[in-house]
Amino acid sequence: MLRTAAELSTARRVVVKVGSSSLTGPDGSLAVDRLIAVSDALAERRVAGQEIVLVTSGAVAAGRGPLGLSGRPRDTPEAQAAASVGQGLLIAHYTEAFAAHGVPVGQVLLTAEDTIRRSRYRNAVRAFERLIAAGVVPVINENDAVAPDELTFGDNDRLAALVAQLVRADALVLLTDVDGLYDGPPGRPGARHIPVVESVDALEGVEVTGTGSRVGTGGMITKLQSASMATSSGIPVLLTTAANVRAAFAGTAKGTWFHATRKRASRRQVWLEHAARGNGKLVLDDGAVRAIVDGTASLLAAGIVRVEGDFRAGEPVELVDVQGAVVARGIVAFDAAELPEMLGRSTRELRAELGDRFEREVVHRDDLAVVRRRTDAAR
Ligand SMILES: Nc1ncnc2c1ncn2[C@@H]1O[C@H](COP(=O)(O)OP(=O)(O)O)[C@@H](O)[C@H]1O
Numbered sequence: 108m109l110r111t112a113a114e115l116s117t118a119r120r121v122v123v124k125v126g127s128s129s130l131t132g133p134d135g136s137l138a139v140d141r142l143i144a145v146s147d148a149l150a151e152r153r154v155a156g157q158e159i160v161l162v163t164s165g166a167v168a169a170g171r172g173p174l175g176l177s178g179r180p181r182d183t184p185e186a187q188a189a190a191s192v193g194q195g196l197l198i199a200h201y202t203e204a205f206a207a208h209g210v211p212v213g214q215v216l217l218t219a220e221d222t223i224r225r226s227r228y229r230n231a232v233r234a235f236e237r238l239i240a241a242g243v244v245p246v247i248n249e250n251d252a253v254a255p256d257e258l259t260f261g262d263n264d265r266l267a268a269l270v271a272q273l274v275r276a277d278a279l280v281l282l283t284d285v286d287g288l289y290d291g292p293p294g295r296p297g298a299r300h301i302p303v304v305e306s307v308d309a310l311e312g313v314e315v316t317g318t319g320s321r322v323g324t325g326g327m328i329t330k331l332q333s334a335s336m337a338t339s340s341g342i343p344v345l346l347t348t349a350a351n352v353r354a355a356f357a358g359t360a361k362g363t364w365f366h367a368t369r370k371r372a373s374r375r376q377v378w379l380e381h382a383a384r385g386n387g388k389l390v391l392d393d394g395a396v397r398a399i400v401d402g403t404a405s406l407l408a409a410g411i412v413r414v415e416g417d418f419r420a421g422e423p424v425e426l427v428d429v430q431g432a433v434v435a436r437g438i439v440a441f442d443a444a445e446l447p448e449m450l451g452r453s454t455r456e457l458r459a460e461l462g463d464r465f466e467r468e469v470v471h472r473d474d475l476a477v478v479r480r481r482t483d484a485a486r
Pocket residue numbers: 125126127128129164282283284285287288289290291292293294313314315316317318319320321322323324325326327328
């Protein structure tokens with residue numbers, strides 16, 4: 108696992124996210140020279156043997172000019188139209204810029220649903236692995252033209268963290284218009300640069316805003332959420348400017364390095380913790396909550412006080428405490444309809460009264476991910 112920003116040159120696989128603010132000019136339209144500069148640096152890394160996955164914003168901004176929009180789109184359909192027009196332009200420029208180095212790119216447009224559903228998640232993993240093995244740089248954006256309002260990532264910072272988890276990257280690099288995290292809005296006199304963050308969730312005395320550049324989405328808040336998601340699954344994060352991309356890979360860029368806070372988790376665990384959404388909830392008593400949070404126990408029927416929602420065996424569910432706070436997510440081994448008569452009973456009673464099939468754990472340890480405290484709304 109990478110310990111410092113200086114080690115980035117040794118990373119095998121790096122996900123790089125470039126924000127709209129780094130790809131646009133002062134009038135908010137696409138600045139092709141900036142896109143080419145980032146592409147040149149990344150293509151060189153790919154040619155040198157590093158595996159690069161690019162998450163790029165800029166579709167909405169790139170679509171503004173051709174549609175004659177002077178500011179941000181006014182509503183969702185206008186943003187969808189701008190993204191649709193802009194995405195084509197964006198990928199055309201990337202294709203050309205990387206081709207100058209003999210590197211093919213492959214466009215992948217994701218929606219939140221692609222990560223929420225296990226079958227789609229697995230399918231995305233397969234596609235990425237094949238692209239990377241073929242020497243391609245996957246170029247990813249959200250599928251803004253069709254993503255339904257209630258199911259969008261909305262910002263590419265968190266999408267980039269999910270992609271980093273999906274491809275099991277060694278590092279995530281967030282390129283933006285500011286050379287790292289400051290203890291307050293960087294334009295404010297006296298704001299201090301923070302070179303290293305040990306744990307995003309333990310950050311204190313730092314003021315971040317959700318509004319950033321004129322074209323970006325989410326400001327620094329979504330970057331911290333992204334860093335929290337990545338670092339808590341074992342992936343360190345470097346935040347710096349797009350102009351620093353070469354220096355970043357040489358290990359010399361001014362930026363902020365977010366240490367990984369946990370060991371690398373399996374894709375299944377990461378999916379459960381960060382992406383999976385379920386239709387149901389299992390409400391646990393205090394003893395069961397302690398056992399699950401402590402780390403080694405499976406969930407038994409004896410520790411469940413109530414079942415909410417409708418689900419089938421094999422689907423993800425939330426494990427919540429009696430106050431409703433999410434403690435963990437897991438794959439449940441029984442249908443919702445089977446559980447009520449099992450609640451509160453020991454495995455021995457279940458076997459005696461309901462039969463052998465009911466002697467099992469309700470959620471096996473291997474199918475369970477404890478949801479730790481992290482920056483709110485990190486999903
Ligand atoms: N504490 C902070 N440290 C650094 N930048 C901050 C902070 N709080 C807010 N920001 C703002 O976040 C912006 C970057 O976010 P955003 O505009 O969404 O960029 P991008 O388009 O690259 O995703 C910066 O321009 C900066 O003004």
